Amino acid sequence: MKQYYQPEIETAPREKILEIQNEKIVKQVRHVWDHVPYYRHLMEEKGITPEDIQGVKDIPKLPFLSKADLRDAYPYGLLGTDLKNCVRIHSTSGTTGRRVVAFYTQADIDLWEDCCARAIVAAGGTNEDVVQVCYGYGLFTGGSGLHGGSHKVGCLTLPMSSGNTERQIQFMMDLESTILCCTPSYAAYIGEALAERGYKPEDNKLKAGIFGAEPWTEEMRREIEKSLGIKAYDIYGLTETSGPGVAFECEEQTGMHINEDHFYAEIIDPETGEVLPDGEMGELVFTALDKEAFPLLRYRTRDLCVLSRKPCSCGRTHVKMAKPMGRSDDMLIIRGVNVFPSQIETVLLNEGYTPNYQIVLDRERHNDTFDVYVEVSPDQFSDLMSQIQRMEKSLENALRTMLGIGPKVHLVAPKTITRSEGKAVRVIDKRKLHD
Amino acid sequence: MAITQISMFLNNQPGQLVEAVGAISAAGSNIRAMSIAEANDFGILRAIITEPDRVCPLLEQKFLIMRNEVLAARMDDRSGALHEILTVLNEGNINIEYMYAFTGTGPEEAYVVFRVSDVRTAEEMLQANGIATLSDDTLKL
Numbered sequence: 126m127k128q129y130y131q132p133e134i135e136t137a138p139r140e141k142i143l144e145i146q147n148e149k150i151v152k153q154v155r156h157v158w159d160h161v162p163y164y165r166h167l168m169e170e171k172g173i174t175p176e177d178i179q180g181v182k183d184i185p186k187l188p189f190l191s192k193a194d195l196r197d198a199y200p201y202g203l204l205g206t207d208l209k210n211c212v213r214i215h216s217t218s219g220t221t222g223r224r225v226v227a228f229y230t231q232a233d234i235d236l237w238e239d240c241c242a243r244a245i246v247a248a249g250g251t252n253e254d255v256v257q258v259c260y261g262y263g264l265f266t267g268g269s270g271l272h273g274g275s276h277k278v279g280c281l282t283l284p285m286s287s288g289n290t291e292r293q294i295q296f297m298m299d300l301e302s303t304i305l306c307c308t309p310s311y312a313a314y315i316g317e318a319l320a321e322r323g324y325k326p327e328d329n330k331l332k333a334g335i336f337g338a339e340p341w342t343e344e345m346r347r348e349i350e351k352s353l354g355i356k357a358y359d360i361y362g363l364t365e366t367s368g369p370g371v372a373f374e375c376e377e378q379t380g381m382h383i384n385e386d387h388f389y390a391e392i393i394d395p396e397t398g399e400v401l402p403d404g405e406m407g408e409l410v411f412t413a414l415d416k417e418a419f420p421l422l423r424y425r426t427r428d429l430c431v432l433s434r435k436p437c438s439c440g441r442t443h444v445k446m447a448k449p450m451g452r453s454d455d456m457l458i459i460r461g462v463n464v465f466p467s468q469i470e471t472v473l474l475n476e477g478y479t480p481n482y483q484i485v486l487d488r489e490r491h492n493d494t495f496d497v498y499v500e501v502s503p504d505q506f507s508d509l510m511s512q513i514q515r516m517e518k519s520l521e522n523a524l525r526t527m528l529g530i531g532p533k534v535h536l537v538a539p540k541t542i543t544r545s546e547g548k549a550v551r552v553i554d555k556r557k558l559h560d
Numbered sequence: 561m562a563i564t565q566i567s568m569f570l571n572n573q574p575g576q577l578v579e580a581v582g583a584i585s586a587a588g589s590n591i592r593a594m595s596i597a598e599a600n601d602f603g604i605l606r607a608i609i610t611e612p613d614r615v616c617p618l619l620e621q622k623f624l625i626m627r628n629e630v631l632a633a634r635m636d637d638r639s640g641a642l643h644e645i646l647t648v649l650n651e652g653n654i655n656i657e658y659m660y661a662f663t664g665t666g667p668e669e670a671y672v673v674f675r676v677s678d679v680r681t682a683e684e685m686l687q688a689n690g691i692a693t694l695s696d697d698t699l700k701l
Contacts, residue, residue, distance in 0.1 A: 501602075501624060506569050506626050507567075508604060508606055508675065509675070511657070535600075538602065538624055
């Protein structure tokens with residue numbers, strides 16, 4: 126039986142969704158114009174007034190907001206209502222510069238928690254479930270978002286926060302958690318920790334996991350599903366747009382439904398800002414249709430992905446976004462071709478390699494050189510040189526097919542690619558030294 | 561029969577070989593024979609070492625290694641001995657991927673290691689022609 130948290134909107138006909146969006150965007154642009162001088166100024170610079178926005182079709186006329194705008198406007202410059210109407214803040218980690226502080230009214234929290242509740246129900250959650258939330262609580266949105274969503278569904282909620290794996294496992298086993306919410310890397314870690322303590326996947330009562338807040342691959346999904354004996358669902362969101370739950374996966378596991386009654390999504394060319402048609406890869410841009418306290422219009426997420434409006438077998442009618450391929454800031458331009466490190470990672474995993482690789486770019490007589498160093502794993506190793514060289518060639522061909530340009534592949538011994546603070550350094554671009 | 565060979569994947573850089581051989585030495589194993597195949601970025605060290613069952617797990621902790629069976633034939637120390645062996649293998653249509661030779665502990669005792677596609681057939685053919693092949697036991701690995 127198909128389950129929805131808010132069936133009337135989650136399965137609404139497309140015309141109905143468009144009608145809701147059109148109505149909301151007209152009100153929202155007026156609200157921002159009246160309450161956010163920072164954005165009003167951007168609109169005035171483009172010669173746009175609220176009258177120019179009659180529906181979502183007019184959204185491309187609006188100016189973009191970027192991470193830089195959020196820094197400039199810190200802390201109150203993008204606030205859409207009086208502080209007395211706000212009940213909470215959340216904040217980004219600030220690893221890429223100044224922190225972003227997002228404000229919420231009670232209505233903002235409600236709509237956000239509704240979105241998380243939709244994700245939990247899509248993962249099979251009902252009021253009989255025990256939801257273990259081990260996303261961090263506090264300034265980070267992960268803990269609060271899933272916590273609130275779990276309450277809305279009526280699940281028994283374990284507010285574990287992150288870390289203390291021993292205690293996580295104890296509660297998981299003693300209180301028979303059925304749904305796990307955390308980052309995919311922590312889920313994988315819990316899986317390993319359970320195995321180390323002699324637990325088999327069928328020993329726990331978990332049936333599903335809702336994992337997000339960091340990039341993860343299809344391969345990682347299968348590993349987590351196997352080690353915990355669950356179905357693993359992806360969830361997407363960012364502090365700027367509220368938090369997790371902007372988009373979530375259904376049982377089809379072929380992309381995340383964007384909650385379009387609250388968030389309008391566009392895909393743009395990161396270079397030109399042009400809106401791209403569905404199915405083309407570009408930068409994801411969100412417009413919050415009804416958030417009050419932090420009403421970002423056309424916020425550039427820097428995440429690169431593809432939208433699909435193919436009907437979904439789950440019955441939900443909202444557009445699906447593919448797992449982000451990478452960040453627009455990660456994009457490399459090699460011999461005029463756009464290359465994302467994540468594309469290389471995908472090929473490596475498909476061909477049976479580990480995702481430990483390093484891209485080295487250099488310039489030789491005004492031409493870009495493109496080398497990819499890949500760690501060999503036991504699966505590829507042979508005592509025959511000819512066999513290893515065949516695999517090297519075949520990997521080069523697979524990369525050329527995916528990227529449109531051919532790198533030179535260099536196979537190297539395991540654990541020999543330079544790591545900094547445990548993380549592999551993915552790209553070394555020596556071309557900059559020559560400019 | 562056949563004998564155990566280990567292969568190690570090493571980056572083609574200074575310091576790699578000394579580290580690999582050092583690990584075999586630290587494990588207390590004796591290298592009876594070895595050869596290196598090199599490419600631009602990496603090399604494959606192939607070796608016949610004593611006590612492979614005990615030593616391999618130790619090496620695996622630090623290196624990418626694999627073990628497989630290779631054919632080792634005893635060869636007289638005289639002109640024409642290798643030619644006779646190769647003639648037998650050629651008549652059996654056996655392809656040799658690579659080979660290397662080493663001497664035994666006794667006088668006029670030489671061995672040649674073959675990596676062939678079909679170890680069993682090759683071994684039977686050599687034995688049928690009076691050429692002795694070795695096992696881990698006879699080689700005292």
